[in-house]
Amino acid sequence: MMTRPGRLAVCIAAIIAVFLLMPLIAVIPVSFTPKRFLSLPEGEWSLRHYRALLENPAWAKGLGLSILIGVLSSVFATTLALLFSLGIWIARPRYTGLLMGIALLPMVAPPVVSALTLYFFLITLSQYNSFVAFDTWAGVALAHSVMIAPYAVVLITVALAQVDRRIDLAARGMGAGLMQRIRHIILPNIRFGVLSALLLTFVLSWEEIGVTLFITSVDAVTLPRLMWMGLRDNIDPAIAAISVILIVIVVTAILLKAIGQRKGGNA
């Protein structure tokens, strides 16, 4: 490329890049403070807040609950989204725009409106049963499914857009039924799209907080909900410790992926 950005542009971008990383780096020293409140360690560094994560059973419970809800809702939402996207791709219905609009609604509506809507949904269900209800894990998983399904629809639809319709047409011409076409022709071609939909929806459910705040109170306390409680009342440095752990996981995953891509690209 001949017209690279000038030095000034690079400097400005570097400053903004530092701004983007700053809050993530800031939590690291705070997590090692020996004090019970938000502060910087002076001299001695302590692991007490990491120990607190292990010793307080609430954190392990929140972690387990978040994983359970994440797995259930991502599998459920991705399945529904897969069926829907296949239906749109194969049947090409007349009202595709409208159907897509309904499927994507929770993604484009203001999150707080979705939260209130799902709160209404779950307290209504609570009148009929106590399993899928307000402040239960099943209720949270169902609500998360509503919020994350649109993202799976987007990813799978994008993957389907790249499938060559002629191979499906050929299979159909040779007498393959609908299920055969889906299983042997279409699914193998979009498996990366489906996998990335599963991964993205899991992460979205894992860190969902806006809706979760509306639909839980004391029983179904997911990890983000627990962090929220620690942030709101009296800022607890244990939040810094859990944040550092989450940051390390994300950074490792992204670096591994970047390295993998580089190797793949050079080979």
Place this chain on the structure above:
Amino acid sequence: MRAIPRSSLLLVPLIGFMVLAYLVPFLGIMQWSVTLPEPGLGQYETALTDPLVLSVFLRTLRICLVVTVLSVAAAYMVTLIWVRGTPAQRLAIELCILIPFWISVLTRAFGWLALLSTKGILNTWMQAVGILSEPLMMVRNEFGVIVGMAHFLIPFAAFPLASAMRTVDERVLLAARGMGASRTRTFFQVFVPMTASGIIGAGLVVFVFALGFFVTPAILGGGRIVMAAELIYLRIFQSPNWGLGAAISVVMMVFVGGLLALLMRQARPSGPK
């Protein structure tokens, strides 16, 4: 009339789920807004005339506008390097965009608290170095909310901007430079106009996102900077007035719907790329 193909049945589960779990409950919210505490449009009148609610709306719009301008401008500068920098610069910027993007909004808000609060890192440093004699208030006010929201939204602005910048034809820039335009002039009079659709798209996406924002303002505003989303939460859970909370939600949904319609019209003329 065309027969409905069997494959249409595949559409049923998701559409049915969305109708039952989202559309019908939203109708319920609309019902709340006109029946609680008494039938009528009283809650809408309150939502659109009550000075307290109006001041929250105005503050929300003001903060969202500032945040949109800041985060689109910042995202533009990083995306420029992301798309057109040297390979090493591109990788560095990509990591700086993707890492915050994947990290939970709570962690990011907490990071800003750790940096900006009165006993936080910046205040401690600045006092130690002697720039400040007493701590500067940087959270629990609009400044903190704007910083936190802009930080959250920059990656979301970067993606549409990147796709707009990738379509810019290199040769046009070379032509401008070849005819003697300076770097700065090429940037402002050729490159920026060529990516205008991306700027407007990113701006609308960020603005719509910012309007419904709840977590960052609640944490960094510390209860003092109440925005529309937090007001709904407060009216449902803390000083209950469900009808008003519902009415504000419906107003918000209509407003965002209008903006999205604008976005669609904006996206259409350029057509599929």
